[in-house]
Amino acid sequence: MNVIKDFLKTREGYLGIFCVLFFVFLCLTSNFGNDLYSYFKDVSYMIIGGLAACLIIMTANIDISSGTILGIVGFVSGSLLKLGVPIPAVILIAMGVGFINAYILAFVTIKFRVPSMVVSLAMIKLHIGLFPLLPAAGRITNIPSDIIAMGNIRFGFVPLLLIIALAILIFFMWFMKYTKFGRDIYAAGGSPDSAKLSGIKPNKVIFKTFLVSGCLLGITGIMFWLPSSQVQPSGCIGLEMTFITIAVVSGASMFGGTGRPIGILFAAMLVAMLQRACILWNLGNAWLYTFYGIIVILAVLSTVSDFGELKRRLLGVKAQA
Amino acid sequence: MTPILKLENIQKSFPGVRALHNMQIELMPGEILAVCGENGAGKSTLMKVITGVYHADAGNIYLNGEKITIKEPNDAYSKGIAIIFQETSLFKDLTVLENLFVGHEPRRQVGPFKVIDYDLMRSKAQEIFKFLGVDMDLDVIVDKLGVASKQMVEIAKAMTYGAKILILDEPTAALTNKEVRALFSTIARLKEQGISMIYISHRMEEIFELADRVTVIRDGEYVNTANINEVTENQLITWMVGREMSNIYPKTDLEIGDVMFEVQHMNRSGLINDVSFKLCKNEILGIAGLAGAGRTELAECICGLMSKDSGKVILNGKELEISDYKDAIAQGIVYASEDRKKYGLVIAMSVMENTTMSILDRISKSSLINFGTERELTDQYMKELQVKAPNRDFVVENLSGGNQQKVLLSKALVAKPQVLILDEPTRGVDVGAKYEIYKIIEKLAAQGVSIIMISSDMPELLGMADRILVIKAGKLVWEVKRGPDMTQEKILEKAL
Numbered sequence: 083m084n085v086i087k088d089f090l091k092t093r094e095g096y097l098g099i100f101c102v103l104f105f106v107f108l109c110l111t112s113n114f115g116n117d118l119y120s121y122f123k124d125v126s127y128m129i130i131g132g133l134a135a136c137l138i139i140m141t142a143n144i145d146i147s148s149g150t151i152l153g154i155v156g157f158v159s160g161s162l163l164k165l166g167v168p169i170p171a172v173i174l175i176a177m178g179v180g181f182i183n184a185y186i187l188a189f190v191t192i193k194f195r196v197p198s199m200v201v202s203l204a205m206i207k208l209h210i211g212l213f214p215l216l217p218a219a220g221r222i223t224n225i226p227s228d229i230i231a232m233g234n235i236r237f238g239f240v241p242l243l244l245i246i247a248l249a250i251l252i253f254f255m256w257f258m259k260y261t262k263f264g265r266d267i268y269a270a271g272g273s274p275d276s277a278k279l280s281g282i283k284p285n286k287v288i289f290k291t292f293l294v295s296g297c298l299l300g301i302t303g304i305m306f307w308l309p310s311s312q313v314q315p316s317g318c319i320g321l322e323m324t325f326i327t328i329a330v331v332s333g334a335s336m337f338g339g340t341g342r343p344i345g346i347l348f349a350a351m352l353v354a355m356l357q358r359a360c361i362l363w364n365l366g367n368a369w370l371y372t373f374y375g376i377i378v379i380l381a382v383l384s385t386v387s388d389f390g391e392l393k394r395r396l397l398g399v400k401a402q403a
Numbered sequence: 404m405t406p407i408l409k410l411e412n413i414q415k416s417f418p419g420v421r422a423l424h425n426m427q428i429e430l431m432p433g434e435i436l437a438v439c440g441e442n443g444a445g446k447s448t449l450m451k452v453i454t455g456v457y458h459a460d461a462g463n464i465y466l467n468g469e470k471i472t473i474k475e476p477n478d479a480y481s482k483g484i485a486i487i488f489q490e491t492s493l494f495k496d497l498t499v500l501e502n503l504f505v506g507h508e509p510r511r512q513v514g515p516f517k518v519i520d521y522d523l524m525r526s527k528a529q530e531i532f533k534f535l536g537v538d539m540d541l542d543v544i545v546d547k548l549g550v551a552s553k554q555m556v557e558i559a560k561a562m563t564y565g566a567k568i569l570i571l572d573e574p575t576a577a578l579t580n581k582e583v584r585a586l587f588s589t590i591a592r593l594k595e596q597g598i599s600m601i602y603i604s605h606r607m608e609e610i611f612e613l614a615d616r617v618t619v620i621r622d623g624e625y626v627n628t629a630n631i632n633e634v635t636e637n638q639l640i641t642w643m644v645g646r647e648m649s650n651i652y653p654k655t656d657l658e659i660g661d662v663m664f665e666v667q668h669m670n671r672s673g674l675i676n677d678v679s680f681k682l683c684k685n686e687i688l689g690i691a692g693l694a695g696a697g698r699t700e701l702a703e704c705i706c707g708l709m710s711k712d713s714g715k716v717i718l719n720g721k722e723l724e725i726s727d728y729k730d731a732i733a734q735g736i737v738y739a740s741e742d743r744k745k746y747g748l749v750i751a752m753s754v755m756e757n758t759t760m761s762i763l764d765r766i767s768k769s770s771l772i773n774f775g776t777e778r779e780l781t782d783q784y785m786k787e788l789q790v791k792a793p794n795r796d797f798v799v800e801n802l803s804g805g806n807q808q809k810v811l812l813s814k815a816l817v818a819k820p821q822v823l824i825l826d827e828p829t830r831g832v833d834v835g836a837k838y839e840i841y842k843i844i845e846k847l848a849a850q851g852v853s854i855i856m857i858s859s860d861m862p863e864l865l866g867m868a869d870r871i872l873v874i875k876a877g878k879l880v881w882e883v884k885r886g887p888d889m890t891q892e893k894i895l896e897k898a899l
Contacts, residue, residue, distance in 0.1 A: 262763040262770050269760055272749040278708070279738065279746050280761035280814070281729035339751045 093333050093384060094345040101348040104355055112362040114355075118239040121358055126243035127305040128350035129251055131321065132328030134298035136346055139329050141271040141288045142338025143191065143198035147205035148299055149322035151183050153220075153315030154213050155303025160222035160313035163229050177300035184296025188289045214315060222313040233308030243305050250301070254343045267291055272339025327374055328353050331381040352377065405468040407432045407599050408453070408484070408568055413462035415448060422448040423623045426462070428601075430568065435590070435600045437614035437631070441643055441833035445623040446603050450570055453601075454486045455479040485561030486570040493553060493560075495546035502545055503528050503560050531562045536592050537585075551582035558589065569593065570601045575609060576831070579693060587613065607636045619643055644835055652866030653842045657849055659869060660684030664822045664853050666705060669714035674700045676877040678714075682822065682853045687844065689868030690857045691894050697877040698857045699741065702824045706731040706738045718821065732761055735821035739811050741830060741857075747811045750800040754792050755781040757799050758813045784813035788843055805836025812843060823847065824855045829863060841867060861891045873897045 089095045108114040114121070131148065138145045158179055159172045167175075187205055191198040214220025235242040258264035269277040270284035270291075277284045306321075307313050330336070331352060332345030356377070360370040406429040413426040423445050430436050440446050451457040453464070455473035464471055466482060473479050479486075493502050504524050511520040525541060532539045537555050545556060554574060561569055571590075575583045590613060593600065604610055610617055611631060619626040619642040626642045664682040669675050674697050682688050692698050703709035705716055707725040716723045718734060725731050731738070740746040748757050758781045759766060766776045781795045788809045792802055799810055808828070815823060828844070829837045844867060848854055858864050864871055873881040873894055881897040883889045 260772055260774070262767045262772055265756065265760075265763060265772065268752060268756070269749050272751045275746045276749045277760075279728065279740055281727075281732045281764075282760070283727070283729075339749065 094342055094348065096384075097331070097333070097345060097348040097352070101351050101355075104352065108355060108359060108362075112359070114358060114362055119236055119241060121354060122239065122244045123241045123309055124354040124357065125350050126241060126247040127302050128324065128328055128354055129247040129346055130298055130305060131302040131325040132332065132346045132350050132353075133251065133254060133343060134295040134302060135322075135325035136329035136332060136334045136341050136343070137267070137291050137295045137298070138198070139326070139334040139336060140267055140338055140341045141291050142336070143288065143292075144326070144336070145184075145187060145198060145202045145292075145295065146322050146326070147183070147187070147202040147209060148302075148325050149318050149320055150206050150209035151180060151299055152303040152306055152318040152321060154183075154209055155179050155300055156307040156313040156318065157213060157220050157222065157315045159304060160225060160307060163225055164222065169229070169232065173301070173304055176304050177297040180296035180298070180300030180303070181293055182296075184292045184299070187296075188292035191292075192285050192289055210319075220313075220315040223311075225311065225313070230309065230311055233310075241309075243309070247305065248347075250298075251343055251347060258343055263287070263290070268339055323374075324353060327378055330378055333381070333384075349381075404431060406430055406465070407467055409465040409468075410449075410453070411463050411465075413449070413452060413464075414460045415452060415457060416460055421623060423452070423459070425624060426620065427625050428618055429628070430599050430601060431615075432599055433594065433597045434615040435594060435602050435613050437602045437604065437610040437617040438620065439604065439610060439617060439639065439643060440620040440626075441835055444620050444643070444833075446620065447572070448623070449620070450486060450572060450601070450603070453479070453570065454484060480564045480566075483565060483567035484570070485564055485566035485568070486572065487554065487557045487561065487574060488572055493545045493556060496544065498542050498544055499539060499548075499556050500524055500528055500541040502556055503531070503563050505560075507564070527563065528559070531559045534562070534592070534596065535559060535589050537589060549582075550577045551579075551585065554578075554586065555589065558593075566598070568599050568601070570603070572603045574602075575604065575606065579695070583609075607639065610639075611636070640834060652863075653838070653845050654867060655845060655849070657685045657869075659686050660851070663719055665715075665717040667715040667717065669701065669704055670712045671700065671704050671709065671877075672712055674877050675704055675711070675714075678874070678877075678879045680872055680879065680882070682855065684851055684853055685848050686869050687848050687854045687856055687867055689864040689871040690855060690874060691861070691864055691871055692874035692898050696874045696898070698874050699826055700877075701874065702738055702826055702855070702857060706736055706824065708738065732818050733764075735819065736824070737761075737815045737818045737820035737822070738824045739815040739826060739828065741827035743807055743811045747814070748799050748807060750807075751798065753796045753798055754785065754790065754802075754810055755795040757810055758784060758817055761814060762818050780817055781813075784817055788813055788816075789839065803836075805832045805839075808832050808836065808840065809843075812840065816847070820852055822853045822855065824857070826857045827859065828856065829858075829860065837863075861894065864894075865889060865891060875899075 090099065135145065135148060155176045159176045162172050162175060163169070183205065187198065187201055190196055190201045233243070258267070266277070266282050266287045269280065269282055270287040274284035277287070306318065328346060328349040329341070332341065332349035334341030334345075353374070356373045357370060360366065360373070408428075408430040410426065410428045413423050415423040426445065426449060428436075428438070428449070438446055438449070448457065452459050453473070455475045455478050464473065471482065473482070473484075494505060497505070508519045509523045509527070510517040511523070528541055535555065535558065539552070539555065539559075545553060548556070558569070574586060578586065590600065602610070602613055614631050616628060616630050617634065617639065618628040619639060621643060660683050662681045663684045665680070667679050669678045678701060680688070690698050690701070700709060704711040704714065707727045707730055716725060716736075718736070723730070723734050723736075725734070725736075728738070749760070755777060759777050763772060766773050766780070778795065784790070785792065785795060790809045790813065791806050799807060802810065812828070825844070829840055832840065844854060844856070856864065856868060868885070870882065870884050871889060871894060872879055873883075875898055881894075883893070
């Protein structure tokens, strides 16, 4: 019990409470509850994409090409699936695509000391230029229906994809806390110089983190495209900002060195809920982006300002009474 | 005579901490008042109250006998109170001239616009630097200046506000001896012109050289004020720590063992020039030299933090292969850096995570960290070194300087060093914590660790080292054993 109590006192705990309240609110005020399945389908790929973005941000870098790479993953894996390549092989190839992309990104960023923001900006343009990512180009239709069905396996309103996503997330929670590499990421992101004086090679750690993030983006791509009946690569331009939003809301600091995977779960749930809510309330995209903007600012404020102080002020009256 | 600045009964609390209590201070026109106290005594808080960064909860501030309130830093500036912080607050991409007038540029009317009057700025700036007695190129980008010059720009900037009261917070911390002399002559000029100064410093000899009077504070409370020629250094230290300190160096006469560590013909072009030395078991070897002489670089070459051109490192008769710092730690050579915040600790991580950072390899099995061992080790060293933190998961950022230094030491000790290289182990640490750190060093030596201590604090080297090497321009110029020859004068003479 104490573990839960302590957790609820952390920033991630507050995020979780808010998330649950909002969830209940949506269920009560709209027919959100009727289509929980497609909601959780969105949450699935957002968890993995958010995790990928969060890992990069923890090393004090940023990857803004994580949206367009999904288009390439979709294009490649869609083509292969149509050719009859088995799904496990396609998943591996998708992870390979993410890996190669991350390798180039990390190599240029670290080797030539170019800010990752600039390198990934260039990567976006390369993705769009070299691959059929423009609207109406690269569309893949007629994907065999048994494959689409595989992406839509469900247990009640819980998609198989969500279970996989949660399994990966739990693995990363464990990984960040209990392995040396996980600890090294915090150290290298928090202070590369101090890490060096602890026998850690920050550049190597950051490089590896990029690669892990790349593989995760490959999985994200599969999760994003598999349940839908066609691949339309241009459709994922802009997703990078969703992922970065999730990472920031989860509590990762842009200065590197902080961030907990558990926060990703709630941040992804929250962002996906906002998306749904705007559809259910007929609010349109303009409102969606407005809400995004507001929660990002609130999230950033809660990391920079003294959260404990705010809590004391909110609860202080109650404590005295 | 009315004091130009007087504070009385100042109270200031932060949640859970009483930072200042019944604090008082009196600054006479044209005098230099030294304020000293241990780290955490409340000096910085007091200065922040004077400059309007913090608001006192209670108490009065008088300027020239008139009661005033200082709402914000700009308020202090406009009343003629300026502070020169330890870390400079200049804009590094602007020129000296632009920096001087940031925020209050003189302007002139051109048609409907008000534009910055560069000519007026330039003539004012020249006047100020002449007044300070400093040669300064006004058009150089501030980033290209050394620490000392930056400080001069800060002082000049204060003068552009017409400051009558100048607060100097540890101004000599990052300066070489020569730069300190230059700063002191500027301070003397300022004093001649009737500027009153509050001078904050750890360094006793500076206080005795510069100040007219000295005020000692401790634990947020006023202790005493005295004329500088009526007080002794020991008296001041006693006031600061609140107890008698007969000998702050807990040096015992240890039997020095056999040679266990040796560096042969270490070379690194431009930095280290053929340095060789031996180190025995139980020995504390001091390394003296001026800033920039190559002391830190020598340590970095030994540990593989910097690549060497040639040279051997021998431990227990065996030549070590050290290609990076990881190899050094694995073989028992550990380096604790001088700049703990930048190069020693990851301040956003906890005491435990910092302590075990360099030995995760050893307490992990197939890359899985053994949390039990990790907690045990952390608790052990927190207890041994008396790290004052609420718990092992406390974030290092919120610890005091002395306690951060102890965490850094824990991090070094947990690696079980045979040779421990300490670079400025007590920089920015208060007197009480210094004593504790010396005790730890002495205890380690007794346990058979060989210690190399790099320090600019000469009394500390003389007090702790069995032998001192003097490095000058990357060369080993002198070696002296504990005895009548080991004096501050002789070491300085060789180092200069």
